[in-house]
Amino acid sequence: MxxxxxxxxxxxxxxxxxxxxxxxxxxxxxxxxxxxxxxxxxxxxxxxxxxxxxxxxxxxxxxxxxxxxxxxxxxxxxxxxxxxxGLDFDANLQKILEETVKYFKGLNLTDLFNDLDRAETIYIYSTGWQQQIIAEYLAHSFFLIGKKAIILPSARDEVSMLGRSVKTNDMLFVISFGGFNKTILEELKKIDAVNNQLKLVSLTSWQPGKIASLSNYSFFFKTTPFQFSNQNAVTFSSAYVLIDLLMNEYGKHCGL
CATH class of the missing domain: 1.10.10.10 (Winged helix-like DNA-binding domain superfamily/Winged helix DNA-binding domain)
Incomplete structure (x- = not known):
């Protein structure tokens, strides 16, 4: 049976x-x-x-x-x-990265790049330790092209205060694996109520979540499990490639 x-x-x-x-x-x-x-x-x-x-x-x-x-x-x-x-990790990773490039080429980035031009400060918030590493990589990438980026500590109070301190046209990047973090969702709604001029950009896993639905711009990355791991560890390579593609294209936009 x-x-x-x-x-x-x-x-x-x-x-x-x-x-x-x-x-x-x-x-x-x-x-x-x-x-x-x-x-x-x-x-x-x-x-x-x-x-x-x-x-x-x-x-x-x-x-x-x-x-x-x-x-x-x-x-x-x-x-x-x-x-x-026993599945081929290399083949899975190659497929995901190819899909990431294909996905990126289908994006219309004009409005995002115009908002980046106007932004004096870019804030970055992440919801986990692996996402924190991605946040640091994103901040470094912005630094290389001359944009000021500030990584917010992973604390609820930091997000709560943001809506009252940001300037018009500043941007907030939220990096979340699932895109369903209830605490952050609540704070993002509060921020929007206090300061609806803040542009929100989300980077989440491939399945759109509620954070993506609240965002002005949403981007998605795929993950694949590490073959040797028994702790549900995954690789975020797609997220790093997506950031590289975005920064490279924005650099072209800026004439760098």
């Missing part, structure tokens, strides 16, 4: 409790397979009978068979992860 297929086949019959149980089982099959019926029920704050009824809905005889299927699913996931780690 394929547990994932059984879930898809019978999902229309699930109630809210079933959905909560299934969500945990599919996300953590190994941990769930090691729990007793009572332990699993206590962990999910459901009754033992709710788990038993779900097993029946999935076409299983009971909890013992469900535990077996969870063990099978664990093995399948491990096999898929091993296969994914």
């Amino acid at each position: 394929n547990l994932e297929a059984a879930v898809m086949k019978n999902k229309e019959a699930f109630n809210e409790t079933d959905k909560a149980i299934v969500s945990y089982l599919l996300q953590y099959p190994e941990a769930a397979s090691k729990l007793s019926l009572m332990e699993l029920a206590q962990k999910l704050y459901v009754s033992k009978s709710a788990i038993f009824r779900l097993s029946k809905k999935l076409g299983l005889s009971g909890f013992s068979e469900l535990k077996f299927e969870l063990s099978e699913l664990t093995a399948k996931k491990a096999q898929r992860e091993k296969y994914a780690q």
Whole structure:
């Protein structure tokens, strides 16, 4: 039996409790397979009978068979992860960088470059340590072409104060992996309410998030996992290439 297929086949019959149980089982099959019926029920704050009824809905005889299927699913996931780690990192990275160049060539940068010309100060804010490194690279790139760039500390208060201190036509670059940082979203909305002259530019991962929707200009980069990592580490090479392309094109615009 394929547990994932059984879930898809019978999902229309699930109630809210079933959905909560299934969500945990599919996300953590190994941990769930090691729990007793009572332990699993206590962990999910459901009754033992709710788990038993779900097993029946999935076409299983009971909890013992469900535990077996969870063990099978664990093995399948491990096999898929091993296969994914065996994929050619070099080929993936080359493909992403080629897609980044293609994506860049399709951008209309006239308005952005005009706003950069008018900006006295460019502020840069990042939402994680890897993004902080990208922020430093971006600031250095602006320095090389004669633009003043200030990296804001990764603190909420710094963003809060920005709306009251910036000058007209200044710009804020936000670098975020997912683009869904709730705290920063709230502060960006406040900034817009206080100073709607500040131009916001976002650099986020490929899936557009809420930060991108608030931005005057939004740019996207792709990532790919490092083959040797077991901690979900990814390479941000695409972001650096995107910055290089932007700076090179802006340099041409400035006649540098």
